[in-house]
Amino acid sequence: MNQAREIRLVSRPDGLPTVDDFALVDVELPAPGAGQLLVRNTFVSVDPYMRGRMSDAPSYVAPFELGKVLDGGAVGVVESSRDARFPVGTNVLHSLGWRTHAVGPAQAFRPIDVVGVSPSAYLGVLGMPGFTAYVGLFVIDDVKPKETVFISSAAGAVGSIAGQLAKLRGARVVGSTRSKDSAKKLQDDLHFDDVIVIDPGHVAQQLRNAAPTGIDFYFDNVGGEQLEAALAVLKDHGRVSVCGMIATYCEPVPGPRNIIAIVQKRLKMQGFIVSDHMARNAEFVHEVAPAVAAGKITGPETFVDGLDKAPAAFVSLFAPGGHIGKLLVRL
Amino acid sequence: MNQAREIRLVSRPDGLPTVDDFALVDVELPAPGAGQLLVRNTFVSVDPYMRGRMSDAPSYVAPFELGKVLDGGAVGVVESSRDARFPVGTNVLHSLGWRTHAVGPAQAFRPIDVVGVSPSAYLGVLGMPGFTAYVGLFVIDDVKPKETVFISSAAGAVGSIAGQLAKLRGARVVGSTRSKDSAKKLQDDLHFDDVIVIDPGHVAQQLRNAAPTGIDFYFDNVGGEQLEAALAVLKDHGRVSVCGMIATYCEPVPGPRNIIAIVQKRLKMQGFIVSDHMARNAEFVHEVAPAVAAGKITGPETFVDGLDKAPAAFVSLFAPGGHIGKLLVRL
Numbered sequence: 001m002n003q004a005r006e007i008r009l010v011s012r013p014d015g016l017p018t019v020d021d022f023a024l025v026d027v028e029l030p031a032p033g034a035g036q037l038l039v040r041n042t043f044v045s046v047d048p049y050m051r052g053r054m055s056d057a058p059s060y061v062a063p064f065e066l067g068k069v070l071d072g073g074a075v076g077v078v079e080s081s082r083d084a085r086f087p088v089g090t091n092v093l094h095s096l097g098w099r100t101h102a103v104g105p106a107q108a109f110r111p112i113d114v115v116g117v118s119p120s121a122y123l124g125v126l127g128m129p130g131f132t133a134y135v136g137l138f139v140i141d142d143v144k145p146k147e148t149v150f151i152s153s154a155a156g157a158v159g160s161i162a163g164q165l166a167k168l169r170g171a172r173v174v175g176s177t178r179s180k181d182s183a184k185k186l187q188d189d190l191h192f193d194d195v196i197v198i199d200p201g202h203v204a205q206q207l208r209n210a211a212p213t214g215i216d217f218y219f220d221n222v223g224g225e226q227l228e229a230a231l232a233v234l235k236d237h238g239r240v241s242v243c244g245m246i247a248t249y250c251e252p253v254p255g256p257r258n259i260i261a262i263v264q265k266r267l268k269m270q271g272f273i274v275s276d277h278m279a280r281n282a283e284f285v286h287e288v289a290p291a292v293a294a295g296k297i298t299g300p301e302t303f304v305d306g307l308d309k310a311p312a313a314f315v316s317l318f319a320p321g322g323h324i325g326k327l328l329v330r331l
Numbered sequence: 332m333n334q335a336r337e338i339r340l341v342s343r344p345d346g347l348p349t350v351d352d353f354a355l356v357d358v359e360l361p362a363p364g365a366g367q368l369l370v371r372n373t374f375v376s377v378d379p380y381m382r383g384r385m386s387d388a389p390s391y392v393a394p395f396e397l398g399k400v401l402d403g404g405a406v407g408v409v410e411s412s413r414d415a416r417f418p419v420g421t422n423v424l425h426s427l428g429w430r431t432h433a434v435g436p437a438q439a440f441r442p443i444d445v446v447g448v449s450p451s452a453y454l455g456v457l458g459m460p461g462f463t464a465y466v467g468l469f470v471i472d473d474v475k476p477k478e479t480v481f482i483s484s485a486a487g488a489v490g491s492i493a494g495q496l497a498k499l500r501g502a503r504v505v506g507s508t509r510s511k512d513s514a515k516k517l518q519d520d521l522h523f524d525d526v527i528v529i530d531p532g533h534v535a536q537q538l539r540n541a542a543p544t545g546i547d548f549y550f551d552n553v554g555g556e557q558l559e560a561a562l563a564v565l566k567d568h569g570r571v572s573v574c575g576m577i578a579t580y581c582e583p584v585p586g587p588r589n590i591i592a593i594v595q596k597r598l599k600m601q602g603f604i605v606s607d608h609m610a611r612n613a614e615f616v617h618e619v620a621p622a623v624a625a626g627k628i629t630g631p632e633t634f635v636d637g638l639d640k641a642p643a644a645f646v647s648l649f650a651p652g653g654h655i656g657k658l659l660v661r662l
Contacts, residue, residue: 223591242593255586260554262573262602269600271593 006099022311045073124326125299133162145170153221155182178320300325337430376404455657456630464493476501484552486513631656
């Protein structure tokens with residue numbers, strides 16, 4: 001048996017999550033059985049979409065079970081192997097979540113190439129967040145050079161990559177964030193053309209100031225007032241790829257009062273879930289990995305150390321931040 | 332000079348329009364000049380979209396001017412001609428609106444073929460309403476056989492044709508209306524599979540009852556609660572063509588509270604304006620005119636007699652009706 005620790009959901013958040021919704025628990029893991037691996041996690045992913053799974057309303061992914069460990073993206077190193085294709089020391093990606101160690105069948109793990117890249121990149125720029133950005137921009141839509149693109153939650157794991165991918169395509173990119181520090185980093189380090197620091201109640205005017213001739217495309221990560229502002233500032237025939245609506249995850253938010261703009265401006269709005277598009281993942285890696293290696297795209301990362309910090313890190317996703325890019329627990 | 336009467340907008344409605352927003356005025360029309368026609372109108376169109384033009388907010392069509400005649404679709408007969416291509420007696424379609432007679436340059440008029448079809452059809456099933464239905468179903472979307480289609484305001488000029496076109500394509504069609512009489516006509520005469528008589532506050536449940544396995548496509552004419560219900564009942568990867576939002580024309584209506592469904596169910600929502608798609612009009616007429624001639628599609632019409640009745644007819648569009656199909660003033 002192996003000593004391990006894991007984080008369980010102990011209550012379903014009502015509105016904003018708190019650290020009391022989680023418990024850190026010591027467990028004993030069995031030795032891996034035939035065809036199984038024991039993996040020591042090195043990085044565990046902290047993602048906004050997990051909030052949805054904490055409610056038991058029907059959704060596109062099954063809810064977390066109360067009293068059970070939280071699944072989610074993680075990378076680790078094989079410590080003990082009963083599958084010859086995964087020698088001890090292999091770096092792997094998996095979705096067994098918030099725990100120090102995981103035991104499971106070999107097919108639950110994917111080997112990753114960590115030459116010249118941190119394993120954590122597979123949870124960020126080369127992982128689901130980067131691919132989500134790619135799908136929203138180039139699979140659901142086809143953002144073009146010289147278009148003006150607005151990306152909400154631009155300091156987030158998805159938004160920070162989406163902005164850079166759109167820039168690489170030749171678009172003018174306006175981001176939004178709730179933190180002045182993040183805004184500065186987005187402009188200085190990630191070369192966003194303009195960044196709005198959200199002033200609640202005035203977002204439409206802020207967006208109009210940043211994009212006086214209107215926006216062609218909105219990458220929606222948040223819903224709420226920012227979606228309403230985007231609908232107001234989109235040009236005729238504008239498009240919206242709806243990736244998430246973090247504003248609505250914790251509390252009911254009124255729908256956009258100006259939704260009539262969809263007709264008046266002939267807008268197209270399309271929601272997507274990245275896992276529907278895995279057939280395009282190879283194309284994404286093929287296109288983006290070289291840009292990452294060449295330093296044309298950076299996947300900003302913020303780390304907290306120790307599994308016990310995962311709940312607080314998760315809670316921080318729903319408050320004005322300051323952290324930029326992918327939020328990770330480093331073990 | 333010719334004696335004529337016309338209806339002018341004398342005040343911009345605040346919320347629901349009233350007959351007092353309009354005035355019937357006697358005018359003298361000049362004799363047609365070189366290249367001009369004098370047309371005696373036979374039918375004048377009464378359309379919900381005109382409400383938008385009665386406000387002076389910026390929109391996709393210029394607002395009506397106060398004190399001026401209301402433009403809009405009309406058909407008539409040439410009474411006096413200074414263009415050899417339009418002999419006296421020619422039936423023509425034009426957009427000079429709510430007046431007994433119109434004088435204008437020949438290019439403002441289009442001759443119509445009235446053999447076997449009433450001139451009024453060019454304001455309905457073979458005109459803008461029919462083409463709008465066609466665009467929403469088959470240009471913006473591509474409704475397929477066996478899909479379940481929901482059409483709001485199904486007794487209206489657009490909805491009544493949209494339902495029949497979708498049926499002809501092999502879809503199962505659920506309509507909505509605010510009138511029991513209209514519901515009966517839609518089922519008995521136009522062969523809708525099911526029709527909801529709107530019960531405010533319970534539309535989602537009504538729609539679920541009518542489409543227990545969900546809807547694939549929603550043709551939105553109204554916005555408001557029906558849009559919210561459709562978002563709730565759409566299947567994964569469902570689509571919405573947004574043609575109009577009559578619920579929002581007269582008063583602000585909250586946006587759909589469940590707009591997060593766009594992500595959860597990967598929905599596509601697209602607004603359109605029929606005039607953007609005139610390049611497809613010939614294809615529409617080619618496809619639909621034979622179906623009309625063969626009696627496979629009927630363009631229901633409701634008439635009021637006399638130009639003085641146009642304002643009351645327009646006001647009636649915003650109240651639970653009983654009239655079905657295209658609302659026309661017959662002169």
